[in-house]
Amino acid sequence: MAKNDSFKVSAEELSHQTPEYLETLFAVGNGQIGVRSGHPLKVNELYGGNPGSFVNGFFDSEPIQYGEWAYGYAKEHQTIIKLPNLRGVRLQIGDEDSSASEWQVKPIQMTLDLEKGVLDESYKVVTPLGKTFELVMQSFASVTRSELYVCQYQIKNTNFSEPISMTHPLEQKAAIVQTDDPRVASKAHHLRKADYQDYAIWTAENSQRSIAIRVINGEKQLQAEETLTTVFQMKLLEDNQNHETPFNQELADFEVLLQEQQQSYQQFWAASDIQIEGDPVLQKGIRFNLFHLNQGAGRDGRTNFAAKGLTGEGYEGHYFWDTEMYLLPFFIFTNPEIAKALLSYRGKILPQAKQRAQELSQEGALFAWRTIDGNETSAYYPAGTAQVHINADIVYAFQLYERVTxxxxxxxxxxxxxxxxxxxxxxxxxxxxxxxxxxxxxxxGVTGPDEYSALVNNNFYTNKMVQNNLYYAIELAQRFGKYQESISAWQQAADLMYFGYDEQRGITKQDDGFLEQAVWPFETTPAEKYPLLLHYHPMVIYKHQVCKQADTVLAQMLYTGDFSLEQLKKDYDYYEQVTTHDSSLSRSIFSVMASRIGDSEKAYRYFMDTALMDLTDLQKNVVDGIHAANMGGSWLSLIYGFAGLYYDQGLRLANHLPQKIKELKFTLFYQGEPVKINLKDQRIDCQLAEETRLIATKTDGGIWIKER
Structure with missing residues (x-):
């Protein structure tokens, strides 16, 4: 990548230029709508790529077909539906039609302006008869008006005088992806289209969920230097909604919408920006990640953050524990209103979680491992339903939200x-x-974060999180005067929680049997056999000591103060040797803990992988969408790792900057007040508001911020 403006990412900087890869990276969204940056003339099968659009929470479902079914298995698939390529246009010049013949389209520039939330593009177009012109585009998904996607087209530098007719023939092109990769949606879900006066309603064939799409200014004959601004308005329809009048919002012109977008992003960066001195490539990488975090987060309290955001079909648009453990810390400390909306979704689907617990003959609630509407959709329960730690992950996020806000x-x-x-x-x-x-x-009988160790007893991470869940329940029961009859039982379970420990080796046990298994033969496993899940049967993987991702190390990141430095180092060194990092969620946690145990160089190496994962296509599957949890993890690596952020009756910070980073600046919001942090050399400078109820106290290890 070139070392240029750190708020702009250009296609020409990237290591490869495949259409699907660029479509993901340059996708624009606003938490409700996501649009891949597909070919501008992609309205048929003449041009490559996988263009399309997504609406958060709009999915189809169908029964899961099991060869051998058992009681309590998940009943239905849920798959986010790829909608038409909104930005694709059909062009006609005289008798020449871009949908009937392949026009030559050469990109001139494609630049994502992170500071303004806008995608700028230009293309040189040549028709089969030799007519040439430049197509200039500017597009964005409006953050202030979440139902709107806006695209402005301009025709420049023509070598002919005839007008160009431009239309938007929205048709779904949902090709089935042929793959055995379980991380990729491999089913095509079709829509039925019903046309009305100035909009269309698209209905999923199985679930009968509907969405209305209105195209404003979708047709025009353009002369040279003329522009066309098209506004796409998309709205999910409720079951009892009047389909005859789905839209009532008055639309503003392009300049007003653009100004609103720029102002919104100005506010976002004022609260969320991280400034890094010493590595301009790294600076751009972290801003790119934060930009996509802002784009993917549901804001309506009814939707969440899909594993791939709204940039692709990977993981079928499902919500996981990724939100609570990897994404919410960023929002809690920088944009608490978005954090509140994401947590509200969990409250909304509590009835489904209670029903799921009943299906498993348990009391209380069990949240779905992967879901959109709250119902479990994971067909492979050892790596799905068995990950019951999601309950405690969600509770941890509610607790962190309260502590910080x-x-x-x-x-x-x-x-x-x-x-x-x-x-x-x-x-x-x-x-x-x-x-x-x-x-x-x-x-x-549970599975922890490490999906290469399934159905184990006493997973350390799970037990540690459950203990916290129970203690927080006791705290809230006493505060609100509820469930007094349950407090003693919760207290006993939390106090007697089992944690395995190997006294001979001095290692915290990931689970009861992990350390007794043979270590995976890493030295004889070729690089092309990773990730292991794509090349080895689960039975082979499960019987070995091998971790897909951070597990015990993740627990120790969350509760660092409960362990001695010596124990943290021992466990880190041991589990690092048996971890493949086949999950994109892994490296950021190892980066944080490397900082905390004093290995700043290793922390930096892991962090570089997280910060640039998608821009370098480290996992080789960006074509299916961004790695949202890793993007949140890159924030953790910086703030929890290099800046040592840790909650302990207030916020504790320490300077763990690696040598290659000269200075780190960022803002945290604590108890509703902005706290500006600056790390440089061996110092930590903390700037509070002039009149504040917070106090920053210097400690031997750094700074402790708490209420007066």
Missing amino acids: GDQAFIETVGSEVVFETAKFWLSYGDLVEKDGKLAFCIN
Whole structure:
């Protein structure tokens, strides 16, 4: 990548130029609408790529067909639907038609302006009869008006005098992706289109969910130097909504919409920007990641953050624990209103979680491992439903939100019932048994974050998170005067929680059996056999010591203060040797912990992989969408790692800057107040508002920020 403006990413900087790769990276979105940057003339099959658009929460479903079904298996697939390529146009000059013959289209420039939230493009177009012109485009998904995608087209430098007729023939082109990769949606879901006076309604063939699409200024005959601004308005329709009048919003002109977009992004960067001195490529990489985080987050309290955002079909548009553990820290500390909306989604689907617990003969609530509407859609339960730690992950996020924002009202009205119902589940699913000669609360038959170790007993991460879940439930029950009859049982389970430890080796056990298994033969496994999940049967993987991603190390990142530095180093060194990082969620956690144990060079190497993962296509699957959790993880690597952020009755920070980063500046919002942090050399400077109820105290290790 070239070392140029760190708020702009250009296609010419990137290592490869395949259409699908560029479509993902230059996708624009606003949390409700996402549009891949498909070929501008892609309205038929003449041009390559995988263009299309997505609406958060708009999906189709169909029954899962099992060869051998068992009670409690997930019942239905849910797959986000790829909608038509909104930006694609059909051009006609006289008898020449771009949809009937392949016109030569050579990109001149494609630049994503991160600072303004706008995609700028230009192309040189040559028709089969030799007519040439330049097509200039500027597009964005409006952050302030979430139903709108706006695209302006301009015709320049023609060698002919005839007008160009431009139209938007929106037709779904949903080719089936032929792949065995379980991370990719491999089913095409078709839509039925019904045309009305100035809009169309698209209905999913199986679920009968509908969306209305209106195209404003979709047709025009353009002369040289003329422009056409097309506004696409998209709205999900509720079951009882009047389909005859789905739109009532008055639209502004292009300049007003553009100004709104720029102002919105100005506010976003004022709150969220991270300034890095010493590496301009790294600076651009982190801003690119933060930009996509802003684009992908649902803001309406009814949708969440899909694993690939709204940039592709990977993971079928499902929501995972990625949101709570990798994405929400960024929003909680920089954009708490978005964090609140994402957490509200969990409150909304609590009824489905309670029903799922009943299906598994348990009390309380069990949140779906992967879902869109709250129902479990994972057909492979050992790596799906068995990851019950998602309950405690969600509770951890509610707790972090309260600690950082002080918003007790939201916790009382929305979060507390999630906390209580998950606590009920743990008491039902776990067991008080004799373990290692004493009474202990054990949680058996689960899968932790490491999906290469399935259906284990006493996964360390799960037990640590559950313990926190129970203690938080006790705190809220006492505060709000609820569930007094359950407090003693929750207290006993939390106090007696079992944590395995190998005394001989001095290693924290990932689970009861992990350290007793043969280590995976890393030295004889060729590079082309990674990720292991695509080349080895689960039975082969499960019987070895091998981690797909951070597991015990993730628990120790979240609860660093509960361990000695010596123990953290021992566990880190051991688990690093058996971790493949086949998951994009892994490297950021190892970066954070490398910072905290004092290995700044290793922390930097891991961080470089997270910060530039999609811009370098490290995982080789950006074509299916961005790696949203890793983008959140790059923020964690910087703020939790290099800046040492850790909650301990306030915010503690420490300077762990690696040598290659000369200075790090960022802003955190704590208790509703902005705190500006600057790390340079061995110093940490903390700037509070002139009149503030926060106080920053210097400590031996850094700075401690808390209320007066």
